[in-house]
Amino acid sequence: xxxxxxxxxxxxQPGGSLRLACTGSGxxxxxxxxxxxxxxxxxxxxxxxVTHDGGYSHYTDSVKGRFTISRDRSRNTLYLxxxxxxPADTAFYFCARGGGGPNPSNFAAFDIWxxxxxxxxxx
Amino acid sequence: xxxxxxxxxxxxxxxxxxVTITCRASQHISVHLAWYQQKPGKAPKLLIHGASSLxxxxxxxxxxxxxxxxxxxxxxxxxxxxxxxxxxxxxNWYPLSFGPGTKxxxx
Numbered sequence: 001x002x003x004x005x006x007x008x009x010x011x012x013q014p015g016g017s018l019r020l021a022c023t024g025s026g027x028x029x030x031x032x033x034x035x036x037x038x039x040x041x042x043x044x045x046x047x048x049x050v051t052h053d054g055g056y057s058h059y060t061d062s063v064k065g066r067f068t069i070s071r072d073r074s075r076n077t078l079y080l081x082x083x084x085x086x087p088a089d090t091a092f093y094f095c096a097r098g099g100g101g102p103n104p105s106n107f108a109a110f111d112i113w114x115x116x117x118x119x120x121x122x123x
Numbered sequence: 124x125x126x127x128x129x130x131x132x133x134x135x136x137x138x139x140x141x142v143t144i145t146c147r148a149s150q151h152i153s154v155h156l157a158w159y160q161q162k163p164g165k166a167p168k169l170l171i172h173g174a175s176s177l178x179x180x181x182x183x184x185x186x187x188x189x190x191x192x193x194x195x196x197x198x199x200x201x202x203x204x205x206x207x208x209x210x211x212x213x214x215n216w217y218p219l220s221f222g223p224g225t226k227x228x229x230x
Contacts, residue, residue: 113166
């Protein structure tokens, strides 16, 4: 069974940092385009970032310069390093497989999702 | 950036009804559109990709159509488990974006 499990969420003060992790089981994190998506309480889905092998990554404008997506081959884990956190970053964060491809006509839809981890930014 | 709108935002229907949700893109996105279903407290589930391709394991009562800037998701005969929120997503270029969602509730 292909599974993604997130961890690392919690309560953090504004301006603080947090690192989320997403570990794959039955999925090779390194061989796929991997994304982070967030959902503020009671709100819709917002794509955050995507990465693929070779240092390729993209971010939504509101997190550029503050969030960094990365992967660890030995742990088969995707990360999202979140710095300079703001109350507006409060959300449930999901990792998902998909979000890219060799060219736009091949961008893969998000077919496997983790269960999510909650990040609350508040003083 | 590509903006997506969905209509209606709230849809009330009964078991057995046929319903249609519309997603419109602010720019031409060919068929680079996906549809997801989300239930409270759960991760989204992929239903349709490439505007009209049914994801493996998804019941055939779900169908998608459209290209360019206008797309639809249809459910041919609503089942109790279909009451949820539905999102479209464009996969044409970065930043990827989702529509605001359509909540399908029981009438």
